[in-house]
């Protein structure tokens with residue numbers, strides 16, 4: 441179903457959202473000239489230099505019920521940041537996000553308490569997601585089973601490996617059965633058995649959710665699983681349209697960049713930005729590699 445055919449109710453409104461991260465840098469030369477002299481003087485006496493990274497620049501769009509929206513773009517283009525802003529775990533510097541239900545970002549929504557056991561964290565996480573204590577008693581076993589971390593569930597979370605913590609967070613978020621579901625494939629973690637269980641759970645959640653946002657580096661996954669796609673580049677929205685069109689245009693551009701045919705890449709990029717994405721004639725019969733690109 442193409443975006444233009446989706447008549448569902450508006451579920452998420454992203455209005456002129458910008459995010460800037462403040463981060464340390466050792467590259468004083470990249471700072472604006474006015475700040476360079478001061479930064480050099482500061483460095484000479486051991487002070488840390490900070491700079492701003494514009495992760496999202498004035499992003500606006502509307503998502504509707506029934507839409508499965510893929511986010512594509514090179515590494516660092518702002519995809520995860522956008523999911524985090526929609527989930528409400530990253531405050532935007534400007535703009536706002538309105539949602540008709542609580543969007544749940546699989547894997548990171550629950551704030552965990554390191555000193556408490558996994559079991560206590562599950563209980564707190566489910567309370568935070570709005571479950572009634574009686575419901576929690578009922579669904580706890582299923583959440584613990586999905587996390588599948590064995591006896592470690594009775595140990596403090598600070599003793600967990602990062603994979604074990606991620607599994608628990610995933611299992612808590614999955615219990616929410618959200619109507620607005622945010623999936624960041626980069627969060628995919630764990631061993632083969634968990635990957636299999638989590639994939640089945642994601643499929644189940646996808647079937648129940650009204651609006652889905654999916655970040656994936658595999659443009660083909662976006663083509664197969666989404667109705668619509670948004671291409672982000674250096675924090676800017678380049679094109680928003682039917683998934684197949686946008687994902688293929690992105691893959692084509694990424695392929696040209698990987699081949700170092702920068703002139704053709706620039707042309708493809710400009711056309712996409714103008715809303716006239718270039719879809720390579722061969723892409724239907726001979727798919728480009730999923731992972732091609734400047735990533």
Ligand SMILES: Nc1ncnc2c1ncn2[C@@H]1O[C@H](COP(=O)(O)OP(=O)(O)OP(=O)(O)O)[C@@H](O)[C@H]1O
Pocket residue numbers: 461462463493494495513514515516517518519520521522626
């Ligand atoms: N906590 C942070 N502090 C400073 N900069 C950050 C932080 N998180 C992200 N960034 C920067 O913001 C920009 C966007 O990052 P983001 O993770 O949203 O990109 P992405 O498209 O999801 O990348 P990837 O495909 O590599 O996962 C990048 O330049 C990144 O370095």
